[in-house]
Amino acid sequence: MEKDTIDEKQAVSDAEEMRILEENNIALTKAMRIIGGKWKLLLLNSIRRDCPARFGELRKKMQDITHATLTAQLKELESDGIIERKAYPEVPPRVEYKLTPLGITLVPVIEALCAWGEGYPDK
Amino acid sequence: MEKDTIDEKQAVSDAEEMRILEENNIALTKAMRIIGGKWKLLLLNSIRRDCPARFGELRKKMQDITHATLTAQLKELESDGIIERKAYPEVPPRVEYKLTPLGITLVPVIEALCAWGEGYPDK
DNA sequence: CAGAATCCCCGATGATACTG
DNA sequence: CAGTATCATCGGGGATTCTG
Numbered sequence: 001m002e003k004d005t006i007d008e009k010q011a012v013s014d015a016e017e018m019r020i021l022e023e024n025n026i027a028l029t030k031a032m033r034i035i036g037g038k039w040k041l042l043l044l045n046s047i048r049r050d051c052p053a054r055f056g057e058l059r060k061k062m063q064d065i066t067h068a069t070l071t072a073q074l075k076e077l078e079s080d081g082i083i084e085r086k087a088y089p090e091v092p093p094r095v096e097y098k099l100t101p102l103g104i105t106l107v108p109v110i111e112a113l114c115a116w117g118e119g120y121p122d123k
Numbered sequence: 124m125e126k127d128t129i130d131e132k133q134a135v136s137d138a139e140e141m142r143i144l145e146e147n148n149i150a151l152t153k154a155m156r157i158i159g160g161k162w163k164l165l166l167l168n169s170i171r172r173d174c175p176a177r178f179g180e181l182r183k184k185m186q187d188i189t190h191a192t193l194t195a196q197l198k199e200l201e202s203d204g205i206i207e208r209k210a211y212p213e214v215p216p217r218v219e220y221k222l223t224p225l226g227i228t229l230v231p232v233i234e235a236l237c238a239w240g241e242g243y244p245d246k
Numbered sequence: 247c248a249g250a251a252t253c254c255c256c257g258a259t260g261a262t263a264c265t266g
Numbered sequence: 267c268a269g270t271a272t273c274a275t276c277g278g279g280g281a282t283t284c285t286g
Contacts, residue, residue: 021172021184027240028164028233034243036159038259041151049144055268061144066260071269092267105239112235116228117150120157161279178248189280194249215247
């Protein structure tokens, strides 16, 4: 391995730093796109605690969420592979949601956010 | 300790579940309010890697961010107690940002999100 | 070089009504 | 009970300009 001038070594190091930073940015952006919705984290938290969760249950727990919005957010989480939707062909209709294996990998992240939020001073 | 009917015990247990859920929701909402901005996580990630970070450096690393938006986001992070701003009365002006102790408690959360995002399938 | 003030746009949510 | 469709709304953040 050739030894170059300090400036050149520094340049290489900087480039490496930038590459890592860039990868982090991509990862963080992906994560935010998925869990960044106004209700996503709350929904995931509910579903993980009460799994499987029914549509009506989630509606009650989220209090302020609209029927249409709830459907939309769940649909997004589903198409992102985080939750799984199962409809029972009964009458009245019943639909249950639960975390997929991929969704389960999110649980530690949710817990971390939760714990941090609890520790954050209210003021 | 008195033993009640199963139904009543179940009711108590449900109420407790709801309380925990509610607290989680508050915590998650707080967390999202603070780190939920479009650039917040990216900025924090940059600052933690290169601390203190200069305004101009951050601008370069964030590529697409606008001058005004960068100022705004940094200001919010500052008023939320996550970062600290230090201006040097020189010419040309120089401003440095670094994590506060409270901001440092966010690092594990950022790392968790980052790691999760890296593992998320691209498709 | 960094910040403040303005204006403006677009997309995420909310409201409402109808369907199976 | 749950989903879909449509329209209305609101606010975060982008563009621009001016200042020290």
